[in-house]
Amino acid sequence: MVEPFLGNWKLVSSENFENYMKELGVNSATRNTVGSAKVKIIISKDGDTVTIQTESIKSTVISFQLGIEFDETTADNRKVKGVITLDSGSMIHVQKWLGKETTIKRNIVDRKMVTVSFPNFVCASFFSVHMANTAS
Incomplete structure (x- = not known):
């Protein structure tokens, strides 16, 4: 059930995100810039399609159906x-x-x-709900 995730979320805090980005191979200039960015995530649903829009220094949008593999370009390209x-x-x-x-x-x-990201470095990010979105 994806409904609890629907809405607009604002980043409140993050732990160990720089080490996580370093593990992914993100260069130091980008890590420094991204580490101080205000992040907003918008999760919505239209029928069987879920969309996650991340707004930050570089915004990304992915649309997918649960359980089905898709091509994605991450914020770090x-x-x-x-x-x-x-x-x-x-x-x-x-x-x-x-x-x-x-x-x-x-x-x-x-x-x-x-949000917790891993495998080698565990990174945690905490988002507060800005506005719940109950559309489905």
Whole structure:
């Protein structure tokens, strides 16, 4: 059920994000710029299609159907194969490229979206809901 994730989310805080970006190969100038950026995520749904729009220094938009692999270009310009699923109330986003893989796990906790990224460095980001979106 994707509905708890729908809405406009504003970044409140982030932990270990710079190390996560470093592990992904993001250069230091970009890491410094992105680390201080205000991030907004808009998650919406139209029928079976979910859209995640990330607004920051570089904005990205992905539209997908749960469980179906799609092509994605990340904010740091990696060309990846992505697949997003729901598991026990978590939205699990797996990205694969050049023999590498990263996972972004989103959960709703106390009306906040908590995003954890891994494998090698665990990074956590906390978003407050700006405006819930119940459209589906």
